Amino acid sequence: MDILLFPIVFGWLAGYFVNYASDVLPRTRHFSRPVCHHCQSSFSWADYLTLRACRSCGKGRGLRTWLVQILAVASFTYFWLSPSKVLGFPLGALVLIYFGIITVIDLEHRLILHPTSLFGAILGLFVGTYIYSYSRSSGILSGLGSSLLGGLIGFGVMYLLYQVGGLVARLRARRMQAAGQADDEEEALGGGDVYLLGVLGLMLGKDFILNALVLGVLFGGIVSLLFIIALLVRRRYSNDALMTFIPYGPYFIIAAFYILFF
Ligand SMILES: [Zn+2]
Secondary structure, X not given: OHHHHHHHHHHHHHHHHHHHHHHHHHHHOOOOOOEOOOOOOEOOHXXXXXXXXXXXXXXXXXXXXXXXXXXXXXXXXXXXXXXXXXXXXXXXXHHHHHHHHHHHHHHHHOOOOHHHHHHHHHHHHHHHHHHHHHHHOOOHHHHHHHHHHHHHHHHHHHHHHHHHHHHHHHHHHHHHHHOOXXXXXXXXXXXXXXXXXXXXXXXXXXXXXXXXXXXXXXXXXXXXXXXXXXXXXXXXXXXXXXXXXXXXXXXXHHHHHHHHHO
């Protein structure tokens, strides 16, 4: 049992960091004092770390905070017992924390932030080089090459998809204007996803980035299909439902997670 104390404590601390980064980065873009989501008054560090409700407005810390803490402890314990074969535990833990932060921020704000993408690029280059050199027992240079090429492929493919998405959005805006409706400026694929796929490409390298792209698109497509079926069943379906913004980022993160850890 003592042997599990380490991943449980470390997982709880990792959960703090994912929550903290997801709370402050979308607001200030740097590590600042955490504030209440409801009334914007600052938390004391003691209150923040003990997950207390806000003292000014009395509102609790929200479901996400608790979910992240629990999931972090559960996943750290799981991967302590059976670590990713290619990453090992320490590097795997770092990747898990990173994926946690971008997933939460993307789901809550539909944003992939530039500071997290920049950090991800450095982490991705390191992880991609390490995996390739280690699994092929080849030199660092060929690992670097695989990582950079993977990044280029991920970024390039997503950039093209983004251009197509932009074209569709413009056509739709024109159609809506013609119909006398205001343009709602929704994009099918966010620009941040281009950077995200660049980061995932660096991480996975040239051999696996296409797998992640295909898996992500398939997975996102299946979930969207289920969503449309649910709307049809509840008779809420309209022409616009098909065009509703789908945050694709989390699906690509799940795909990369699957490839790296299983
Ligand atoms: Zn408050």
